[in-house]
Amino acid sequence: MxxxxxxxxxxxxxxxxxxxxxxxxxxxxxxxxxxxxxxxxVITWTDDFSKPEKFERWPAGAGTSKKLVNADVFSHFLPNLxxxxxxxxxxxxxxxxxxxxxxxxxxxxxxxxxxxxxARACQRCHLKDGRGQPPAxxxxxxxxxxxxxxxxxxxxxxxxxxxxxxxxxxxxTYGTQLQNFAVPGHSAEGEMVITYEEVPVxxxxxETISLRKPSYSIDQLAYGPLDPKTLLSPRVANQMIGLGxxxxxHEGDLxxxxxxxxxxxxxxxxxxxxxxxxxxxxxxxxxxxWKAGNPTVRQQSxxxxxxxxxxxxxxxxxxxxxxxxxxxxxxxxxxxxxLSFGDVEAPDNVLNLVTFYARNLAVPARRDVxxxxxxxxKELFYASGCVSCHTPKFVTRRDVEPDAHAFQLIWPYSDxxxxxxxxxxxxxxxxxxxxxxxxxxxxxxxxxxTETVNGHTKFLHxxxxxxxxxxxxxxGGEAEQARQTVVDMTxxxxxxxxxxxxxx
Numbered sequence: 081m082x083x084x085x086x087x088x089x090x091x092x093x094x095x096x097x098x099x100x101x102x103x104x105x106x107x108x109x110x111x112x113x114x115x116x117x118x119x120x121x122v123i124t125w126t127d128d129f130s131k132p133e134k135f136e137r138w139p140a141g142a143g144t145s146k147k148l149v150n151a152d153v154f155s156h157f158l159p160n161l162x163x164x165x166x167x168x169x170x171x172x173x174x175x176x177x178x179x180x181x182x183x184x185x186x187x188x189x190x191x192x193x194x195x196x197x198x199a200r201a202c203q204r205c206h207l208k209d210g211r212g213q214p215p216a217x218x219x220x221x222x223x224x225x226x227x228x229x230x231x232x233x234x235x236x237x238x239x240x241x242x243x244x245x246x247x248x249x250x251x252x253t254y255g256t257q258l259q260n261f262a263v264p265g266h267s268a269e270g271e272m273v274i275t276y277e278e279v280p281v282x283x284x285x286x287e288t289i290s291l292r293k294p295s296y297s298i299d300q301l302a303y304g305p306l307d308p309k310t311l312l313s314p315r316v317a318n319q320m321i322g323l324g325x326x327x328x329x330h331e332g333d334l335x336x337x338x339x340x341x342x343x344x345x346x347x348x349x350x351x352x353x354x355x356x357x358x359x360x361x362x363x364x365x366x367x368x369x370w371k372a373g374n375p376t377v378r379q380q381s382x383x384x385x386x387x388x389x390x391x392x393x394x395x396x397x398x399x400x401x402x403x404x405x406x407x408x409x410x411x412x413x414x415x416x417x418x419l420s421f422g423d424v425e426a427p428d429n430v431l432n433l434v435t436f437y438a439r440n441l442a443v444p445a446r447r448d449v450x451x452x453x454x455x456x457x458k459e460l461f462y463a464s465g466c467v468s469c470h471t472p473k474f475v476t477r478r479d480v481e482p483d484a485h486a487f488q489l490i491w492p493y494s495d496x497x498x499x500x501x502x503x504x505x506x507x508x509x510x511x512x513x514x515x516x517x518x519x520x521x522x523x524x525x526x527x528x529x530t531e532t533v534n535g536h537t538k539f540l541h542x543x544x545x546x547x548x549x550x551x552x553x554x555x556g557g558e559a560e561q562a563r564q565t566v567v568d569m570t571x572x573x574x575x576x577x578x579x580x581x582x583x584x
Contacts, residue, residue: 107332110478115487119475122489125467129459132449139525139584140322141476141488145442154209154321154526154533156442160484165440172437175430177203180389182263183414192416192425194390195266196259196402198225202434205317205388209441210533212317214274214294214543224543225388226258226272226296227313228306229509244363247355247373247512251310253303253406257387266410267302272314276544281553285571291553293504294544303407311509311516314542315370319533321526323368323377324439326492328476328485331365337471337495348468348558350497353520355512358382358395367496370541371511372520378435385426385434391416392424393431399424440484443525446491448583457580460573464565469521469558471495493524493584502556505540517557528582548581549574 105116126133138144143158157169178190179201185191198221199205205212205223212223229248232238240246250256254269262268276292283289296312340351353366357375366372374380382395390401392415399415416425426434448454461467470493478487498518508516519541527548531537537547545551555563566574 107336108330110330115478123473123475125462125472129455129462131455135489136491137446137449138489139446139491140325140443141490143322143325143442143484143488143490145444147442147444149444149447149529149532151208151533153444153529154319154441156444158324158440158442158484161440161482162484165436165482165484168433169437169440172433172435175202175434176206176437177201180391180416183416185416188418189421189430190416192391192399194259194261194263194401195410195413196269196407197261197263197390198222198257198259198388199261200389202384202389205384206320208533209320211319211530211536211538212543213534213536213538214314214316215272221260221272223317224272225260225315226298227315227509227511228254228256228258229311229313229511230307230309231311244354244356244512248510250404251307253404254301254306254310255402255404257402258298259390259402263413266413268300269303270298270301273297273299274314281567283571283574284568287571289549289553291550292544292546294542311507313507313509313511316538316541316543318370318522319526319530320438321441322443322490322492322523323441324485325443325476325488325490326367326494326496326523327377327439328480328488329367329474329490329496330477333474334365334367334496338497346465346468347561348465348499350469350495350499350521350558351513352496353498353512353514353518365496366512366520370519370522371514372496372498373511373514377439378431381435381438382431385431391426393426394424394428395431397424440482443490444529446583447528448579451579451583453576453579454583455580456573457576457578460569460577461580464577465562467493468562469495469497469499470524471521491525491584494521496523497521499559500557501554502558502560504556505554507541524581524584526584528584548578 142160145156147156157166180193181191182193183191214224215221228251230251232249237249259269260271275295279291279293281289296314338351339349342349353372354363355366355375357364358379364375366375368374368380382393385391385393386396386401392399400411403410421427472493473491476488480486498514500517501519506517539545539551552566
């Protein structure tokens with residue numbers, strides 16, 4: 081298969097990338113000289129698409145799951161965990177699935193739900209540890225919700241945002257997240273309303289595909305009107321696989337990929353989202369969430385406990401969860417603190433177990449890596465510039481715990497950086513250093529198994545895309561050239577490209 085002329089000049093494969101790999105290694109104080117030499121050759125992007133790369137079938141290194149591909153394929157632990165570590169992960173899984181109840185309750189250590197919430201268990205959003213989707217017409221949103229914030233209201237808030245002391249300004253009454261459920265005796269905040277407009281896109285070869293453009297509003301507001309300047313951002317739950325390995329990528333590797341001023345003139349200007357680490361108080365590179373708003377799996381888990389379920393932790397100690405000062409009745413509701421277990425509803429041992437579980441879900445093995453259509457699609461993926469953001473591979477740090485995460489060659493196909501994705505995907509809602517047009521590059525590993533695990537093919541931050549092709553065609557901004565390349569491909573070339581992405 082020959083590359084179409086429109087893309088043959090877009091990337092000189094394997095030339096710039098080798099230099100980039102060497103530059104990345106200057107930051108790796110965790111490696112010795114022998115390690116650096118070994119890694120440089122391993123992480124350099126390939127220019128041979130006639131066969132699979134060595135180890136390509138194992139996207140998480142020794143942490144790749146070789147289990148049968150079925151609906152449970154995202155729910156297996158890293159196979160290189162020790163026996164004791166696997167037991168911890170299993171206990172964490174139990175808590176991840178636990179149904180929380182409102183206070184007071186006869187049960188111990190399971191009450192404290194809400195008073196306002198989006199789900200009663202972690203598993204309710206991350207069904208089968210997979211990807212959420214928009215609600216069907218007439219259904220309640222469970223694995224999708226609306227983020228809320230307002231522009232800074234005064235000089236104090238502006239200064240706090242600029243200094244990185246806060247990442248956003250909550251909506252005064254409804255906080256940072258719309259909760260569409262409440263415990264008995266309280267009212268849910270409101271209901272997310274989604275309407276769609278179909279937008280046709282003509283592709284080379286005579287095909288026309290329809291994209292659905294969503295609009296969002298809130299109905300049945302229970303606590304008064306929203307601030308007229310409220311910013312809304314829809315979010316579906318992300319899949320859970322490989323999170324600990326993403327956390328184990330050396331920060332210097334990510335920073336070496338950043339080019340905020342586009343100094344090399346390639347049109348790609350990825351940059352890190354600098355966010356506050358709640359435990360250290362310092363700014364750190366964000367890695368998790370659709371805008372990379374959290375730096376660690378533990379912090380992401382703690383924020384989900386309080387925002388999604390209304391459960392307090394040592395990192396988010398408010399027992400009332402997201403209830404604001406304008407919801408005083410909600411704030412004065414009974415909490416689920418059991419003093420014999422600690423002064424929060426989910427003590428550190430609970431948070432640590434859930435975090436351990438979340439960090440150690442395995443990435444499934446690749447399928448069809450030697451298939452000729454998949455290899456042809458891989459070549460198109462590289463040549464069209466998709467790898468400029470969807471960085472294929474890294475080698476994790478040597479000095480991380482558990483040992484299962486250390487010194488692994490992983491293939492997440494993400495740089496975890498922020499990129500301007502154009503007006504079509506813009507939510508116009510800043511979060512830390514991310515502006516309203518920027519999103520974190522989503523890791524692609526496991527994306528081809530979404531339908532197997534969750535029974536749907538809804539992609540992007542709000543599930544608007546009904547297929548992988550629709551997701552690609554929504555790309556704009558820094559990805560506009562790559563998108564246009566896909567539009568200009570022949571139907572056979574697009575099929576090959578989708579075969580490659582579906583094999584990840």
